[in-house]
Amino acid sequence: MNSHYYSTRTHDVAEAGNETAANELASLVEVRQDDRRSLPSDPKPIMECEGVDVFYDDFRAVTDVSLGFGYNEITALIGPSGCGKSTLLRSLNRMNDLILGARVEGAVTFHGQSIYAKDVDPIEVRRRIGMVFQKPNPFPKSIYDNVAYGPRVTGAKVSDMDDLVEEALTRSALWDEVKDKLKQSALGLSGGQQQRLCIARTIAIRPEVILMDEPCSALDPIATSRIEDLMVELVKDYSIIIVTHNMQQAARVADRTAFFTALADEGTGDRTGLLVEYDLTAKIFSTPADERTENYISGRFG
Amino acid sequence: MSSTIASEGSSTRTTPQGVEPGSYEKDPAGFLRKRRGRYGERAAMAVLIGAAGLSVLVTVGIFFALLLPALEFFREIGVVEFLTGQRWAPSFSDSSFGILPLVTGTLWTTLIGLLIAVPFGLGAAIYLAEYAPERLRRVLKPVLEVLAGIPSVVYGYFALFFVAPTILNDLLSVDVGTFSVLAAGLVLGIMIIPTVASLSEDAMSAVPRSLREASLALGANRMRTTLRVVFPAAVSGITASIVLAGSRAVGETMIVALAAGTRAQMVSNPTDAGQTMTGYIAQTATGESSPGTLTYNTLFAVGLLLFVVTLLLNVVAGSIVRKIREAY
Ligand SMILES: Nc1ncnc2c1ncn2[C@@H]1O[C@H](COP(=O)(O)OP(=O)(O)O)[C@@H](O)[C@H]1O
Ligand SMILES: [Mg+2]
Numbered sequence: 196m197n198s199h200y201y202s203t204r205t206h207d208v209a210e211a212g213n214e215t216a217a218n219e220l221a222s223l224v225e226v227r228q229d230d231r232r233s234l235p236s237d238p239k240p241i242m243e244c245e246g247v248d249v250f251y252d253d254f255r256a257v258t259d260v261s262l263g264f265g266y267n268e269i270t271a272l273i274g275p276s277g278c279g280k281s282t283l284l285r286s287l288n289r290m291n292d293l294i295l296g297a298r299v300e301g302a303v304t305f306h307g308q309s310i311y312a313k314d315v316d317p318i319e320v321r322r323r324i325g326m327v328f329q330k331p332n333p334f335p336k337s338i339y340d341n342v343a344y345g346p347r348v349t350g351a352k353v354s355d356m357d358d359l360v361e362e363a364l365t366r367s368a369l370w371d372e373v374k375d376k377l378k379q380s381a382l383g384l385s386g387g388q389q390q391r392l393c394i395a396r397t398i399a400i401r402p403e404v405i406l407m408d409e410p411c412s413a414l415d416p417i418a419t420s421r422i423e424d425l426m427v428e429l430v431k432d433y434s435i436i437i438v439t440h441n442m443q444q445a446a447r448v449a450d451r452t453a454f455f456t457a458l459a460d461e462g463t464g465d466r467t468g469l470l471v472e473y474d475l476t477a478k479i480f481s482t483p484a485d486e487r488t489e490n491y492i493s494g495r496f497g
Numbered sequence: 498m499s500s501t502i503a504s505e506g507s508s509t510r511t512t513p514q515g516v517e518p519g520s521y522e523k524d525p526a527g528f529l530r531k532r533r534g535r536y537g538e539r540a541a542m543a544v545l546i547g548a549a550g551l552s553v554l555v556t557v558g559i560f561f562a563l564l565l566p567a568l569e570f571f572r573e574i575g576v577v578e579f580l581t582g583q584r585w586a587p588s589f590s591d592s593s594f595g596i597l598p599l600v601t602g603t604l605w606t607t608l609i610g611l612l613i614a615v616p617f618g619l620g621a622a623i624y625l626a627e628y629a630p631e632r633l634r635r636v637l638k639p640v641l642e643v644l645a646g647i648p649s650v651v652y653g654y655f656a657l658f659f660v661a662p663t664i665l666n667d668l669l670s671v672d673v674g675t676f677s678v679l680a681a682g683l684v685l686g687i688m689i690i691p692t693v694a695s696l697s698e699d700a701m702s703a704v705p706r707s708l709r710e711a712s713l714a715l716g717a718n719r720m721r722t723t724l725r726v727v728f729p730a731a732v733s734g735i736t737a738s739i740v741l742a743g744s745r746a747v748g749e750t751m752i753v754a755l756a757a758g759t760r761a762q763m764v765s766n767p768t769d770a771g772q773t774m775t776g777y778i779a780q781t782a783t784g785e786s787s788p789g790t791l792t793y794n795t796l797f798a799v800g801l802l803l804f805v806v807t808l809l810l811n812v813v814a815g816s817i818v819r820k821i822r823e824a825y
Contacts, residue, residue, distance in 0.1 A: 290714060295631065322716030332707040335730055335823035345715035348725060382825075393711070400716055 234450055234475060238265030241404060241434045242287060242324075247301035249282050249291065255460070256282045257468040259301075262453055264404070269426060269435045271445035271476065274455030275491070279468025280438040281329075283455075284406050287436065288324035289317040305404070322349055325402035329409045331389035333381035333396075338364075338373050341381045341392055345400035359399060367395035368425050387418025394425065398433075405429070407437040411444065423448050442492060445476065452479040454488045563804055566788075566797035573791060579798065585761040585777075587795050594795065596802065601764040602678060602771035606753050607746040609682025609767060610689055614742050617686075618693025619735070625694070626701035627723050638698070645691035653755030656684035661756065676758025676770035685752050689742040696741065700734020701727050705825060729823040740814040744807045750775040774799050 240263030249257040257279040264270045272280045282291070289310060291297040303310050310320045322345075333341050342360045346353050353359050360377070364370040369391045373384070381392055390410055397405055407426075411419040426435055426448050439445050445452050453473040457466040472485045483489045512521055516528045571579070574594045582595015621641070625634050661680040665671040673679055704727045712722040728735070758770030759780055772780070778796055786792040 288714065290710065293710070293713065318716055318718050321714055326714040328707065328710065328714075330707060332705075332711045334708060334711065334726060335825040344712070344725070345717075348712070348715065348717035348721045396711075396715065 234265070234268070236475070238263050238268060238270075238451060240264055241266040241306065242436075243302070243304045243307075244283070244287075245302040245304070247283070247286065247299065247303060249279065249286050250296075250298040250300070251282075251294070252296040254465055255467045257286075260468075260470045262470060262473045264434060264436050265451060266434055267430055267432070268450040269430050269437060269448050271449030271452045272436065272438045272455060273440070273442060273445050273452060273491075274468070274471075275457060276440065277466065277468075278455040278457040280455055281408050282468070284408055284436065284438050285326075287404075287406055288321050288326055290321070290326060292317055318349075322400055323402050324404040324406060325397035325400060327390070327393050327397055327405065327407045327410050330413050331386055331393055333384070333389050333392050335380065335382055337378045338381050338384070338392060339377040341396050342399050345396060349400060351400070363395040363399040364392075366398055366429070367391045368421065368428075369395055385418070387414050387421060390414060390418070390422060391425065394422075394429075398429075402433070404434045404436065407435065409438050409440060412440065419444070442480075446480050449476045452476045454479065454483075454485075454491065456487055456491070560804065563797050563801040566794045567801040569789075570791070570794035570798040573794075574798075583763055585772075587781075587792060596774070596799065598761045598763050599772055599774045599777050599799065602753070602757060602761070602773040602776065603747060605678040605764050605767060605771065606682040606685055606749075606757060606773055607743060609679060610685035610746040611739070611743055613683060613686025614689040614693050614746075615739060618690045618738070618742070619697055621690065621694035622697035622701060622735075623723055625698045627719060627727065638695070641691045641695050645688075645695065647688070649688060649749060649751040650755070652684050652688050653752040656680045656752055656756035660684055671768065673768045674770060676756060676760075677768050678753075678757050678764055678771045679767040681753045681755075681757035682767070684756065685746050685749055688749070688752065689745050692742040692745060693738045696738030697731070697735045700731035700738070703734070704730045708825065729821075730825050733818040733822045733824075736814050736818045740810055743810055747807060747810070748775060748803065750779050754779045774803050 242264040244260050244262055247257065247260045248255055260283060272284065274280055285291045286299045287303060287310075291299060299311055305320070305324065309315070310317075310324075334344060336344070339360055342363050343356050345351075346356065346359060361370060361374075364373060369388060372388060373392075376383075381389065384392060390413075394405075394410075411422050414422065423444060426437070429435065430450075437445075437449065451474065454471045455468050456471050457468050459466050472479065472483060472488045474484070479488060480492060483492065512518060513528050520527065579594055579596055581597065582593060583597050584593040584595050585598040586593045625637060629637065657675070657680070660683055661673055661675060661677060665673050665677075665680060671679070701723075708726050708730060709722055712726045713719075717725070753773045754776045757773060757776060759772050759776065760770050761772040761777065762769070764771035778799055781792065782796055786796070
């Protein structure tokens with residue numbers, strides 16, 4: 196077990212004892228603890244949502260979400276499938292622009308500036324707010340060209356591309372595995388390696404925020420654990436927002452966790468995503484304020 | 498947990514589902530054995546093999562049908578003389594069988610055609626695949642395919658009566674006569690635009706959306722995404738579309754027969770008239786030349802050359818594609 200993970204209580208103890216609900220919850224997950232996790236109760240935000248609604252045509256997928264994403268923190272978005280986590284995440288770097296009929300209302304700010312303001316270039320937004328997708332999607336190019344792609348297309352002034360590629364691959368804990376085959380196709384890598392390559396590719400454009408949409412859902416447990424270690428490493432320099440359906444994962448890596456749920460709209464009957472509770476991960480997984488959070492975390496929620 | 502493999506006749510052996518107890522006793526392994534009599538599948542297989550075999554047979558058949566009279570031809574006229582001679586006058590009294598004039602005619606019309614069809618066809622494909630709203634695309638794509646179905650004789654008259662006199666002479670003040678490889682090539686190009694556009698669009702649309710998203714999320718704009726990700730990933734389909742369009746241009750007959758003229762001469766200028774290989778065949782294959790005559794065999798020699806050129810085009814394109822494509 197890695198040293199920065201610990202279990203507040205093992206299952207057996209929890210079952211044997213006469214426990215409070217809080218301890219029971221805590222026993223289900225290992226909450227990451229390390230020295231720098233003495234966080235303020237409110238994040239110092241690099242990005243903020245204020246009253247954000249996201250629509251697909253007339254369908255409101257996300258309703259009235261307000262929260263701040265902490266600078267150099269990992270924020271996890273959890274909740275049942277279909278509650279709008281991916282939709283919200285994609286609205287944070289304007290990937291929703293690519294979907295016909297998708298529309299964002301409310302304010303999404305980055306360093307206090309609205310990313311949906313009229314004169315904002317979505318390309319610049321995406322260059323600063325990178326994204327890693329659910330299914331690894333390396334280009335059918337060489338490993339080297341995958342990493343160099345971003346700097347090349349954004350016209351970044353790079354004095355030495357070889358150095359930059361090496362640095363990005365090193366930071367994504369992939370360098371040792373691929374340094375002898377940089378010219379080979381990225382499609383020859385394993386799923387876990389491909390996902391780390393996608394992270395390297397994102398790092399290579401030096402974004403400030405990295406969005407990850409269930410980055411481990413297509414990976415085996417060992418590859419998952421490597422990516423989780425990597426996130427904990429990267430958060431020293433980046434702010435990370437991760438969607439995950441895996442609560443253990445949220446507990447293991449996230450500093451703060453936002454729990455979403457889908458509620459049926461009273462008028463139309465459409466299910467729309469709502470933010471139920473947002474707090475420090477340790478708090479969410481031990482003493483959640485909302486009963487729905489507690490039910491979901493303890494598995495009582497369908 | 499213990500798991501033992503039941504030995505022969507052991508009472509712990511259970512009966513597999515759906516097997517008659519009686520038949521199971523007689524033949525315990527029978528339920529796992531291949532079942533005979535899947536005639537439907539075999540028949541379907543036979544039909545498919547037949548279809549594949551037939552197309553190979555037809556190609557080989559055409560090749561030999563061309564080859565035999567062509568060999569007759571080469572018994573009288575040397576291959577080198579045929580391939581390098583600069584005078585094509587098979588029916589003159591001082592006859593000459595140098596095919597280069599026809600080759601230059603075909604080269605000019607084909608190259609002019611591709612010069613038109615590749616940029617416009619690829620432009621249309623990029624627009625349709627990457628930029629056009631879904632609804633517009635659903636309308637435009639079938640229109641394009643209808644364009645490909647217009648009979649080439651219509652295009653031929655269009656070249657002869659409209660493009661040469663009105664567009665080239667009057668509008669653009671290009672000095673062409675009634676017949677020119679320029680007018681023929683331009684219209685040939687228009688005719689094969691849909692081939693390039695439609696097949697390239699298919700190839701580009703087949704590139705997974707996830708690759709486009711990856712590129713855009715890295716701060717690339719749409720054009721860069723198209724040129725650096727979609728294009729390389731679709732290059733085999735795009736090349737195939739250009740080769741197919743090129744083959745159609747080389748093999749197209751009506752347009753060149755009508756608009757390029759029948760003077761077999763070395764074409765050095767696009768405003769010249771000129772005869773193509775197909776144009777010669779169309780002009781000469783009138784039924785008057787009887788089998789066994791030199792004129793008859795000449796047709797087949799030209800036909801064989803066309804066949805070989807088209808084949809080479811495909812082979813070369815195939816090897817280029819294998820080198821540069823980025824398979825996803
Ligand atoms: N491109 C789209 N067009 C229309 N509706 C969509 C689209 N993508 C997602 N939705 C809908 O939005 C809701 C939220 O989806 P999503 O954000 O993918 O949820 P999650 O990631 O939490 O599982 C769902 O009801 C889904 O059907
Ligand atoms: Mg999702």
